[in-house]
Amino acid sequence: xxxxxxxxxxxxxxxxxxxxxxxxxxxxxxxxxxxxxxxxxxxxxxxxxxxxxxxxxxxxxxxxxxxxxxxxxxxxxxxxxxxxxxxxxxxxxxxxxxxxxxxxxxxxxxxxxxxxxxxxxxxxxxxxxxxxxxxxxxxxxxxxxxxxxxxxxxxxxxxxxxxxxxxxxxxxxxxxxxxxxxxxxxxxxxxxxxxxxxxxxxxxxxxxxxxxxxxxxxxxxxxxxxxxxxxxxxxxxxxxxxxxxxxxxxxxxxxxxxxxxxxxxxxxxxxxxxxxxxxxxxxxxxxxxxxxxxxxxxxxxxxxxxxxxxxxxxxxxxxxxxxxxxxxxxxxxxxxxxxxxxxxxxxxxxxxxxxxxxxxxxxxxxxxxxxxxxxxxxxxxxxxxxxxxxxxxxxxxxxxxxxxxxxxxxxxxxxxxxxxxxxxxxxxxxxxxxxxxxxxxxxxxxxxxxxxxxxxxxxxxxxxxxxxx
Numbered sequence: 001x002x003x004x005x006x007x008x009x010x011x012x013x014x015x016x017x018x019x020x021x022x023x024x025x026x027x028x029x030x031x032x033x034x035x036x037x038x039x040x041x042x043x044x045x046x047x048x049x050x051x052x053x054x055x056x057x058x059x060x061x062x063x064x065x066x067x068x069x070x071x072x073x074x075x076x077x078x079x080x081x082x083x084x085x086x087x088x089x090x091x092x093x094x095x096x097x098x099x100x101x102x103x104x105x106x107x108x109x110x111x112x113x114x115x116x117x118x119x120x121x122x123x124x125x126x127x128x129x130x131x132x133x134x135x136x137x138x139x140x141x142x143x144x145x146x147x148x149x150x151x152x153x154x155x156x157x158x159x160x161x162x163x164x165x166x167x168x169x170x171x172x173x174x175x176x177x178x179x180x181x182x183x184x185x186x187x188x189x190x191x192x193x194x195x196x197x198x199x200x201x202x203x204x205x206x207x208x209x210x211x212x213x214x215x216x217x218x219x220x221x222x223x224x225x226x227x228x229x230x231x232x233x234x235x236x237x238x239x240x241x242x243x244x245x246x247x248x249x250x251x252x253x254x255x256x257x258x259x260x261x262x263x264x265x266x267x268x269x270x271x272x273x274x275x276x277x278x279x280x281x282x283x284x285x286x287x288x289x290x291x292x293x294x295x296x297x298x299x300x301x302x303x304x305x306x307x308x309x310x311x312x313x314x315x316x317x318x319x320x321x322x323x324x325x326x327x328x329x330x331x332x333x334x335x336x337x338x339x340x341x342x343x344x345x346x347x348x349x350x351x352x353x354x355x356x357x358x359x360x361x362x363x364x365x366x367x368x369x370x371x372x373x374x375x376x377x378x379x380x381x382x383x384x385x386x387x388x389x390x391x392x393x394x395x396x397x398x399x400x401x402x403x404x405x406x407x408x409x410x411x412x413x414x415x416x417x418x419x420x421x422x423x424x425x426x427x428x429x430x431x432x433x434x435x436x437x438x439x440x441x442x443x444x445x446x447x448x449x450x451x452x453x454x455x456x457x458x459x460x461x462x463x464x465x466x467x468x469x
Contacts, residue, residue, distance in 0.1 A: 012037030013044025070212025
């Protein structure tokens with residue numbers, strides 16, 4: 001490259017930080033990287049807090065250890081790169097439960113996000129419709145077709161399998177409803193198998209057989225010091241100039257790159273850069289793209305998000321089952337959609353003072369009225385519902401915290417992947433020094449967000465004349 005470049009990253013979540021680390025690795029010395037975060041805190045949905053004097057995650061709690069191809073996930077690779085590998089810990093209790101008819105039943109094995117590959121194994125939780133999953137002599141899905149998960153499973157296995165298994169498990173990830181969520185976007189392995197297999201059970205078995213297996217390898221991990229240590233390490237390694245409380249309000253093309261308008265309308269700052277990574281939610285990105293790429297903005301601006309609240313409580317010596325937590329079908333009529341027993345699930349969080357840390361998630365897409373409750377009412381309702389599900393009156397919390405995440409989880413409707421691919425291709429063709437990254441496009445979870453940020457960074461590196469990895 002003829003001269004050092006100046007690159008702006010809009011968004012200080014793990015996606016933007018992963019992009020900054022990759023840019024620092026690949027671009028020449030002297031490259032200026034400026035990261036803008038509109039809030040006062042980096043990390044996005046990674047936030048380690050404190051409850052009753054001990055650490056607890058107020059956002060994402062863990063990451064997948066392996067990627068779909070069987071190698072280590074992008075999150076693990078980043079953790080290693082940043083020198084945090086020795087801090088990785090794994091769940092000491094992995095068994096979770098489902099709330100069925102008001103009581104807890106173990107999550108049955110042999111399913112793929114709740115879709116069974118063995119109907120007998122799920123019979124204690126849900127009764128599949130007999131003989132509905134017939135071989136019609138052709139694949140379940142056409143080569144380019146996409147359908148809602150719920151529609152496919154209801155047609156093949158009946159409502160109970162969806163309502164009692166698929167919906168709570170898929171909803172635990174997306175806070176959405178399987179009748180609205182894209183099969184190709186949320187369950188890509190099953191979608192691939194469904195383009196070949198003639199029955200849904202056959203597609204589940206094929207997807208499970210194709211998944212790389214490493215016996216004895218933990219599925220999930222987290223960091224003993226809290227996931228905020230990953231945020232801090234990435235920010236330091238990036239060498240970026242970090243601008244907190246700095247909202248990027250406008251983005252315009254210049255003769256040599258891009259001009260960002262930053263800060264309040266009464267006292268705006270104009271910043272010129274050579275390239276930009278937009279690592280913000282799709283609607284925020286759409287607002288910035290409305291001028292330079294209106295068609296792309298219209299496409300990504302259609303993506304909707306679910307809001308959730310996470311209620312954490314410290315309880316003095318409660319009677320908790322030996323479970324990592326439980327999931328709640330919407331049909332059970334509870335406010336809680338999922339709960340995690342932190343000090344049971346994670347050995348490193350167990351406390352000498354006997355306090356148990358319990359977290360519940362509230363909020364489903366399309367039913368955000370529950371989030372209008374006050375913090376005190378949310379805590380009281382969650383405490384009451386936990387006692388009901390567990391069948392014992394829980395002690396009064398000695399401490400509690402309510403974390404509200406507005407617009408936290410993207411809702412991928414059928415056709416999402418095709419729309420995103422087309423939008424990115426159009427943006428790359430017209431503006432190669434502008435890249436999109438984040439959960440709004442590529443999926444949820446820390447590994448996906450890290451990989452998305454790194455991929456966007458590599459696009460910028462190539463556009464600036466460098467060599468991408």
